[in-house]
Amino acid sequence: MSDNSVSAALDRFINRQQQCQPKPPKAIYDPEWQSACYQVEPTEHPQPNAQVPWRPVRQEENHSMFQRLSEALEVSVHPDLIAFYSRYWSDPLPARSSDGELSLLQVWNDDDMERLRSNLIGHALMLRKQKRPLTFFFACTEPDGDYFLSIDNETGVVLLEQPGKKPLRKLADSLADYLDTLEPLKIPDME
Template identity: 55%
Template structure:
């Protein structure tokens, strides 16, 4: 059974597909494989892609917990373990944003390093632990995160205390979003 975050993300992706029935394109890269590609092509040739459900369970968040000696909020684990995808554009009351996603296993490892680095920076600043999942647009200095203790969704700037709470939890926040069409990257 899907968690609230997984169900909200599934609905968001369904809305995106209804908004953009023809899948967007990006240049094929054989060295950056993904289940998102709808077909293969010569490197650099445009190929259609879609967010694609992950099928294998990842141990990424257990490894992050071991590295930090702290539990990771289940909403973050559910969020990053649901789809393979390029970033997903959306609109919320605050404005435009991009939902961070992972493209493949290698990207998942990059994410692990970034989340751990972010967590260590928070510890050094003696600030509560948050985990980012979206960037505000067009000013991507702002990011949107989940408070690891409360599960609240927060608007933040690097090195600063959270600016404000955006939602009580990640599922509520995702459910409030409106997808924007994904631009072709030919």
């Protein structure tokens, strides 16, 4: 699917999430870990560690992270993955699938985007060492996190994987299709 359909599916998921949780969840404010997600007025200066409301916020600018990721790995990154991580600034988003609960990984700020890049490179290098097809993770199972969900970089299909092992099974033909099957869950307040 095109990245527009992934973007639209993620928009629909966020809208459903906000309908099930009209009051924004609370995050612990960290002045050293700023994000557009914090729902505070520009004139407000919350105290460190204060609970402040937050919401996923659309990213306004394009990032070079995925171009740099492609160059580092010498491979084109699937556009669905780029659309998924480039649409919103957000903390992970809880959801329920027909297989159980999961957490959709997201990025909080530019530094978090760089941390994601490092993790994706590490994952890709591990797969190369194992001579396995390239996948990129976008979610993990809850509450244990023993499994993760990924996109096959060549085909765009959604897979269920366990670290260090071959994919267990296909979950959907595309990330957009998979996102549309998810039931958003309430985001807990951070304490």
